[in-house]
Amino acid sequence: MLASGKHVVDLNPDLIDPSPVRDRLDDPDSQDMDSLRESILRDGQRVPVLVRPKSGDPDRYVTVYGHRRIGIAKAAMIAVRAVVADMSEEDALVAQGQENNERKNTSFVERCLYARRLNERGMAIIRIAAALAAPVSTVSESVKVAERIPEDLIVAIGPAPGVGRRRWLALIPHVPRDRTVWDKLIVKPDFQALSSDERFEAVLAALASPAAGEPDVSRAASLSDAAGVYMTIKKTAKAATLTISRDAAPRSDGVSFADWIEGRLASLREDYLQGR
Incomplete structure (x- = not known):
């Protein structure tokens, strides 16, 4: 964008809406987020975000990428440095996925969720593949992973940055239709205190146990x-x-x-x- 002559401007983060499709999962324990916050507050925002004008509202913008930087600027009540570009929503969603892929800091399951969400919006599989910089076959598998594992369970686990494709696929056969089995686990304080990777392992261990999926034994x-x-x-x-x-x-x-x-x-x- 900078090479094409786009200018960096300072915007009020309160005027910027998030992308209509989330590409990340919240992870309060993320060291990357802490490092980014410290860097911006200490040295300023070095890398601008990308936004597009909001259709029907010339005074507002929609985030293409840079959600975390915008969030940090909003919390600190400082202006956010941004490049403003006119683009369609679909082009913006493709650019959003490509930016995250290039930075290589989204996890396997975050990419799966993003692929599924784009698929649900009717985006062609070839365009989703472009957004993820992945083969069409990989995109199809990613969509199925996010369809087979309930989103509530994925959100409860979090991004699990250390858990790759093989382990998520191993979880699928053990996910029961009855959500009460894992509902009881994810609300426990000791589960929530675990790191995201540890939460994944706890869920897999619980659901893969012989008794998983069965309701409590009825009174004899x-x-x-x-x-x-x-x-x-x-x-x-x-x-x-x-x-x-x-x-x-x-x-x-x-x-x-x-x-x-x-x-x-x-x-x-x-x-x-x-x-x-």
């Missing part, structure tokens, strides 16, 4: 007669467990209730299958 149902409880039944989403108590009143021939049931399981199964 008990069957009893005059001799007392002779059976309890516990049910989960995947199985039912029948426990036959030691019989307090066995038959005179010594055959226990457990033995009697065991000998009739095959016929009981057949009656069930025949609808009897």
Whole structure:
């Protein structure tokens, strides 16, 4: 932009709206953000942001890229150095993705979310590929990753900068349809205190465990007669467990209730299958 003769101007950050499509996930523990803030407050903003005039409102602008720098300037109540360029929304979204890709500081899952969001806005896959500087096949996979893993879960984990493609793909088969399984995890204070990478590992470990995806065991149902409880039944989403108590009143021939049931399981199964 500078090479093409665009001028850098000082703008009030309160007049700049964010891009309609987010490309980053919030990460309060990001050292990059802390370093950028310290640099701007100490030395000033060296790299200008790129904005475009807002359609229908000549007094406002829309961010193309530079959201973090604009946020820092707004919090510090200082002007933001910007290049203003006329461009369509689609061109702006492509430029936004390209800038982040060139800086190489967006994570795998952030790129997946951005690809999915652009796809949902109807952008052609070839244009999304240009935005991510990636092959079309990679873009298609990225969209599917962000579709298969609920956005709420991704946001709760955060950008996870140290977690790459292989690990996110490994998580997909373990994500249950019932969100209550991971909802209980992400609200815990000790989970939220973890770094983003650690939150990913905690989610994967929890969801990949054998019990993940099952609701809590229901209260055991008990069957009893005059001799007392002779059976309890516990049910989960995947199985039912029948426990036959030691019989307090066995038959005179010594055959226990457990033995009697065991000998009739095959016929009981057949009656069930025949609808009897």
